[in-house]
Amino acid sequence: MQAPDLLHRNPGTVQAGVRVSGLHMVFRDAKHAEVTALQEVDLEVPAGQFCVLLGPSGCGKTTLLRCIAGLESPTAGTILVDGQTAVLDGRVVLETQNRPVGMVFQSYALWPHMNVAQNVAYPLTTGPRGARPAKAEVQRRVAEVLEKTRIAHLAERRIGQLSGGQQQRVALARALVAGNSVVLFDEPLSNIDAKIRENLRAELKAMQEEWGFTAIYVTHDQVEALDLADQIVVLDHGRIVQTGTPQDIYFRPMSRHVADFVGTSNLIAGTVLSQAADRVGLQTALGRVDVPGPPGIGPTALLMTRANDWWLQPQDTSARDGWKGVVKARHLLGAYTEYLVEVGELTVRIWDRYHEWGGPGAGVVTGFDADAAWVVPDGG
Numbered sequence: 001m002q003a004p005d006l007l008h009r010n011p012g013t014v015q016a017g018v019r020v021s022g023l024h025m026v027f028r029d030a031k032h033a034e035v036t037a038l039q040e041v042d043l044e045v046p047a048g049q050f051c052v053l054l055g056p057s058g059c060g061k062t063t064l065l066r067c068i069a070g071l072e073s074p075t076a077g078t079i080l081v082d083g084q085t086a087v088l089d090g091r092v093v094l095e096t097q098n099r100p101v102g103m104v105f106q107s108y109a110l111w112p113h114m115n116v117a118q119n120v121a122y123p124l125t126t127g128p129r130g131a132r133p134a135k136a137e138v139q140r141r142v143a144e145v146l147e148k149t150r151i152a153h154l155a156e157r158r159i160g161q162l163s164g165g166q167q168q169r170v171a172l173a174r175a176l177v178a179g180n181s182v183v184l185f186d187e188p189l190s191n192i193d194a195k196i197r198e199n200l201r202a203e204l205k206a207m208q209e210e211w212g213f214t215a216i217y218v219t220h221d222q223v224e225a226l227d228l229a230d231q232i233v234v235l236d237h238g239r240i241v242q243t244g245t246p247q248d249i250y251f252r253p254m255s256r257h258v259a260d261f262v263g264t265s266n267l268i269a270g271t272v273l274s275q276a277a278d279r280v281g282l283q284t285a286l287g288r289v290d291v292p293g294p295p296g297i298g299p300t301a302l303l304m305t306r307a308n309d310w311w312l313q314p315q316d317t318s319a320r321d322g323w324k325g326v327v328k329a330r331h332l333l334g335a336y337t338e339y340l341v342e343v344g345e346l347t348v349r350i351w352d353r354y355h356e357w358g359g360p361g362a363g364v365v366t367g368f369d370a371d372a373a374w375v376v377p378d379g380g
């Protein structure tokens, strides 16, 4: 199927994605104090890529998205969208209505008093009078995008009469109807029931791959980020702290912040004893360990072991070599049980699929898969 963003474009056109450099955004709060929301943000999203902005509440993700959309004017920096300069050195060059971007908002923000076709037509009917397409052209574009998104049969339906998946298609059709090649998503799935969310996520990813638009997607949900992204950008206090593939971010975090925020890990302080090729020797409270790690690390670092990379057995029956420990707490969490185990001076979080290894006070033997561990640079 041809991508909707090509509806009004030459299919041979090379599209340029989004480029942000040196972006800085300072707000003034109610007492006129400065709030720095973004600092020195550089971002390159190639055309057709799915980029997820990930980070805790207040880290600046929405502000970055809104600057790209033109809903905020940055204090400094440059933004190029689809090859067009939108902001140059902090000066707005393209107003929001002239930027080739569509937006999909939280819970889709569709108009309940309009039917599907009217919702999708909305962006074409709100620009300056002279710039709006004629009615017949609006109808043609809406029909075309509804056909492409396979919801043409729903054109007359009210929004309240649609399933979650159908609403998502309407929101995407509305974002793409003006021929935009870039779609910005502001936590669209965050208010949606967990089970439905998984299906909608899969459908969204399939549509993005099929139609080839550039996606920039804000979330604080790491699972959503890992599943959807080609590139994840992790923000903290207005700065980008790591950019990489989902595999980079999950398996090879480069700071305590990223290791802590993505996945559930034990982070254990260590002193670097040796470094060879891609392995690091670390002295830790567990003794000496040799595990994978990045080059140029030290003199101190953190041993990262995922909770699910540990094994556990009762002390009296264990045939394996490991550290002796005592269970402090045990929580059944469905697919696995979480044990908090005291090993010497450390408390280690362990996820095991068996619940019967003992409750608080039980003696256990435990260990982790050294090849699955990772050394994280200290600080940050």
Ligand SMILES: Nc1ncnc2c1ncn2[C@@H]1O[C@H](COP(=O)(O)OP(=O)(O)OP(=O)(O)O)[C@@H](O)[C@H]1O
Residues within 6 Å of the ligand: 027, 028, 029, 035, 036, 037, 055, 056, 057, 058, 059, 060, 061, 062, 063, 064, 220
């Ligand atoms: N209009 C504004 N005026 C003053 N401060 C603002 C304004 N908008 C955002 N901020 C501040 O900028 C910082 C970044 O906010 P932003 O909404 O971008 O974070 P976020 O990562 O999207 O958070 P959340 O996930 O909670 O939406 C926060 O400290 C926030 O309080």
